Amino acid sequence: MGVLALMRLTDQAAQLNQKLGLxxxxxxxxxxxxxxxxGPRAEVTKIWEKIQRDPRHHQVRLLNMKEIEERSFPAWSMRFFLAKEIIAKMPNLTGVLDGLPEHDVELLRLMRTAAE
Ligand SMILES: Cc1cc2nc3c(=O)[nH]c(=O)nc-3n(C[C@H](O)[C@H](O)[C@H](O)COP(=O)(O)O)c2cc1C
Structure with a gap:
């Protein structure tokens, strides 16, 4: 996926999420x-179904789905990060990011930490 397609995707996701309260x-x-x-379970489930069917990517995996007391990212309808931005902040994560899809637990932890 090129830069333009990436921008289109994140822009679309952010706009839709804003409308749906995600x-x-x-x-x-x-x-x-x-x-x-x-967000609300019904909305999250609906978008998750769409994302899985989206032809712009393949091999989609659910790492975890759970009830939460409060949101971790209430201010972001979809905050976008490039891995290199995170590595600049946290150089010790270089190895982890190289294997982004392989390390489920680290990936979740990383996304939470980086976005704080
Ligand atoms: C990696 C990836 C992440 C996406 N994230 C979102 C998202 O957070 N919210 C969203 O509404 N759509 C997201 N989409 C797009 C959806 O798959 C879908 O295209 C969009 O919800 C519009 O669906 P519709 O045309 O059926 O309404 C994502 C797609 C991809 C490939």
Missing amino acids: SGVLFYENQHFGQILE
Whole structure:
């Protein structure tokens, strides 16, 4: 996916999420995405179904789905991060990010920490 397609995708996601009361973060590194999506269960489920069917990507995986007391990213309808921005802030994460889709637990922890 090129830069323009990426911008279109994040822009669309942010606008739709705003309308639906969803929030979260989206990471991108070398053709891999990591995403946290939060909001009312019905809306999250609906978008999750759409994302899975979206032909713009393949091999979609659910890492975790759970009830939460409060949102971690209430101010972000979809905050977008490039892995290199995070590495600049946290150089010790370089190895973890290289394997973005392989490390479920680290990825979730990383997305939470980086977006704080
Ligand atoms: C990696 C990735 C992340 C996405 N994240 C969102 C999102 O957070 N919110 C959203 O509404 N759509 C997201 N989309 C887009 C949806 O798959 C879908 O295109 C969009 O919801 C519009 O669907 P519709 O045309 O059926 O209304 C994402 C797509 C991809 C590939």
